[in-house]
Amino acid sequence: MSQQFTKAQVAEHKDEKSGMYIIIDTGVYDVAKFLDDHPGGSKILKRVAGKDATKQFWKYHSKQVLEKYGPKLQIGTVKEEAKL
Numbered sequence: 001m002s003q004q005f006t007k008a009q010v011a012e013h014k015d016e017k018s019g020m021y022i023i024i025d026t027g028v029y030d031v032a033k034f035l036d037d038h039p040g041g042s043k044i045l046k047r048v049a050g051k052d053a054t055k056q057f058w059k060y061h062s063k064q065v066l067e068k069y070g071p072k073l074q075i076g077t078v079k080e081e082a083k084l
């Protein structure tokens with residue numbers, strides 16, 4: 001069962017201790033353990049930790065990247081929130 005996270009909950013996880021969550025499309029990914037393995041470097045990932053990185057992700061990667069690494073890094077999905 002996939003866990004659901006609000007954007008506020010994602011924003012609380014932006015360091016290596018509590019996890020570094022990023023949003024890509026509707027998915028939530030924890031990249032804390034992927035920092036050293038990221039071919040694009042750890043710095044750029046740290047910069048978007050806790051945020052929606054959909055735009056940045058699709059700027060630099062193909063669908064194949066998400067298909068390959070996504071299952072390992074995904075921890076859940078973004079919870080739909082009512083727009084005020």
Ligand code: HEM
Pocket residue numbers: 022029031038039040041044045048053056057060061062065066069070073
């Ligand atoms: C789940 C999250 C991510 C995964 C699994 C991931 C994976 C990868 C992989 C496999 C590559 C090697 C190039 C390729 O095979 O296409 C790469 C390169 C790169 N990534 Fe990521 N990445 C992630 C998130 C991000 C984010 C959020 C950013 C930007 C804020 C970013 C920026 C880059 C950059 C700049 C490169 C280098 C591109 C180049 O040298 O041409 N990545 N990433």
